[in-house]
Amino acid sequence: MFVKSSKELYGWDRFSKVTLLLGIFLIVARSWILASTLIIYSIWRSRSTNMSGRNNEKFVYENIERNFHYKIKNFRQSFKQNIKNFKIKIKKYKxxxxxxxxxxxxxxxxxxxxxxxxxxxxxxxxxxxxxxxxxxxxxxx
Incomplete structure (x- = not known):
């Protein structure tokens, strides 16, 4: 039942750290049930011996994070372009x-x-x- 070496444990990855930080933030925001669930889940992930399952979860999380950053980048670029076009229109109309x-x-x-x-x-x-x-x-x- 107990794991003898830390090599058999999955450890802390980025997804575990993000869920832990989100849980701590939710404690501050007074959402106790969801916060405690996220904290327990992140600790369970870091102490898990099922490496392939945790790697699959990490892969899904990284894809979601990558898509999120891509959408933010596109939004920033389109926002900057819209501001630039708006400034050009203002300069033309005096x-x-x-x-x-x-x-x-x-x-x-x-x-x-x-x-x-x-x-x-x-x-x-x-x-x-x-x-x-x-x-x-x-x-x-």
């Missing part, structure tokens, strides 16, 4: 600058090539030269 531009400049189009042109306001009759097709036309601002 209502105060657009309002200042609308006060000081008039937007017109070239009659030949329909290029959008920006001309200063309150200059009277001016001759505008298109930057694309170099055609000249008169405009009152």
């Amino acid at each position: 209502p105060l600058e657009q309002l200042k531009e609308k006060r000081n400049y008039m937007i017109t189009y070239c009659p030949k090539c329909r290029q959008k042109l920006r001309v200063p306001k309150r200059k009277g009759k001016i001759i505008v030269t298109c930057s694309k097709c170099s055609s000249e036309f008169r405009l009152r601002t």
